[in-house]
Amino acid sequence: MTNSMTGFGRGTAGSDLLTVTVEIKSVNHRFHECTVKMPRVYAETEDKIKKCISTYIKRGKVDVYISVESEKPSSHKLIIDWHLLDEYAQFVKDASKRYGVDEHLRIRDLLRQTDAFTAVEVQEEHSADQVILDALEEACRKLSDMRMNEGKELENELRFQVQSLKQKAEYAMSISPDISKKYKERLEKTMREYANSLDENRLLTEVAVFAEKADVTEEFTRLLSHIKQFEHALDKKEPIGRRLDFMTQEMHREINTVGSKAGDENVAAAVIDMKSILEKIREQVQNIE
Known part of the structure; x- marks a missing residue:
């Protein structure tokens, strides 16, 4: 999905x-x-x-x-500081007694003490x-809906790019057997130029060692397997972003290994193309759930 x-x-x-x-x-x-x-x-x-x-x-x-x-309409309630009013009333009483003044406390006197009254808006949760x-x-x-529609566009783009990657991988795999043959021809030419006679045994040994080091069959097999799994993941009805991200990393690792082992200009060119395609895939995968 x-x-x-x-x-x-x-x-x-x-x-x-x-x-x-x-x-x-x-x-x-x-x-x-x-x-x-x-x-x-x-x-x-x-x-x-x-x-x-x-x-x-x-x-x-x-x-x-x-x-x-x-x-x-918003409503309010009054919060009264009764302790402050009590202190004020006591002060009036004490002052009247202290100074011999006959003063009676009235409601309007209390209402003037604005610090004792606070009106707050009532938040009704309803x-x-x-x-x-x-x-x-x-x-x-x-x-x-928006994520799904955009996801369909991403899927179409990913299917196109992964098919391009598959084609490049299959092409590079098809020409990789020629790498040992080309190496043998170059080595044979060099040995003939700098030696009076060609040592066939040494030539075959050198070619065999190179062929073993340059063999990328396993890497291409794993790469094509990852591509197949990637395509299958696009058909799943569950979040696949992390899975695609992991498989993209694995494909990148195999492509890097091919590039370092092959030692052939045609394969190297194919590796560059594969890396470019894979980068486009990686960018799109980052947006998938």
């Missing part, structure tokens, strides 16, 4: 008391990481939000933005959990 790790989704839901808007964006990441930003009064919903997202997204960095707008989750589901579906 070649879902992309990049996408965006937006969902809205509402009730008679509030309207919720959820926006989700995701980018490629080695693991699954989710960050939720929303009003603190609804923080208890965060675990449910992350659980819902995990059913849609298995890999990638996800940022969730949730805004809640109340459809009901049982917003379900409304938030409804908006989240819509956003997740849209995000998932």
